[in-house]
Amino acid sequence: MSVLSVRGLTIARGGATILKGVDWEIRRGEHWVVVGPNGSGKTSLLRALTGYLPPTKGHLSVLGETYGESDWRELRRVIGIVSASISQQIENPETAQEVVISGRFATINHWGPVHAADRREAKRVLRRVDAGHLADRPWLFLSQGERQRVLIGRALMTHPQLLILDEPCAGLDPVARTRFLRFVEDLMRTPDAPGVILVTHHVEEIRPTFTHALILGGGRVISTGPLVRSLTSPALSRAFGQPLRLTRSRTRKDWRLEVSEASRV
Numbered sequence: 001m002s003v004l005s006v007r008g009l010t011i012a013r014g015g016a017t018i019l020k021g022v023d024w025e026i027r028r029g030e031h032w033v034v035v036g037p038n039g040s041g042k043t044s045l046l047r048a049l050t051g052y053l054p055p056t057k058g059h060l061s062v063l064g065e066t067y068g069e070s071d072w073r074e075l076r077r078v079i080g081i082v083s084a085s086i087s088q089q090i091e092n093p094e095t096a097q098e099v100v101i102s103g104r105f106a107t108i109n110h111w112g113p114v115h116a117a118d119r120r121e122a123k124r125v126l127r128r129v130d131a132g133h134l135a136d137r138p139w140l141f142l143s144q145g146e147r148q149r150v151l152i153g154r155a156l157m158t159h160p161q162l163l164i165l166d167e168p169c170a171g172l173d174p175v176a177r178t179r180f181l182r183f184v185e186d187l188m189r190t191p192d193a194p195g196v197i198l199v200t201h202h203v204e205e206i207r208p209t210f211t212h213a214l215i216l217g218g219g220r221v222i223s224t225g226p227l228v229r230s231l232t233s234p235a236l237s238r239a240f241g242q243p244l245r246l247t248r249s250r251t252r253k254d255w256r257l258e259v260s261e262a263s264r265v
Helices: 042-049 072-078 096-105 116-128 144-156 174-188 233-240
Strands: 002-013 016-027 032-035 057-062 079-082 162-166 195-200 212-217 220-226 244-248 255-259
Touching: 002 042, 016 042, 016 220, 042 057, 042 162, 042 195, 072 079, 079 144, 096 116, 096 144, 116 144, 144 162, 144 174, 174 195, 212 233, 220 233, 233 244
Parallel strands: 032 195, 032 212, 079 162, 162 195
Antiparallel strands: 002 016, 002 057, 212 220, 244 255
């Protein structure tokens, strides 16, 4: 079954075309990475998927609901998202448990009544993301890595079928980044894991559990499909606008991207 279907998606604002005829489809069981340089349209694509940026033209459906025919506010309740924009809006006194509970209502800094069942579920989710000990700790006193885990807990609160990670490693030190990516990898291996979309411009963040890739450049799709066919040196060179060489470790399966020798001359 299709989790996401995008056909001819175009977004234009202020005389500029941000996305140009994007075609993309995600099926159940697939985990995707979206790679592209700054300004390639990654953020605009995410905002369109979550209903915050209306398309200029094209077809967009998520989890069987079609944009323009469904209430996207309700759909957001079954799409989990982890992004810096959410993190920046959380108030310092909010505890980790309260942040997670807010995910059930697709709100930030939830102020309404909280039922005992929601608190129990939030504690269960925090334990699932190895953050049970942080339940009563205020947001102000959480490290960046702890905040990312709590935000994933917030996203999982409604048992989403799609989980979007928007550059989740930004601001993490190398050790925290490695731990976080291993955690995401373990999450994707669980039987009830949602489909995951990781948005990044660092190929070293791509774990072996990712199955497919979408490469964006200049608002257009450069390459899309199974990871081994779509994530290539030519595709990345086109996206980033200069010759690049993509390599992968045979033992650890880690990706590495570097400027090719030819472009250094």
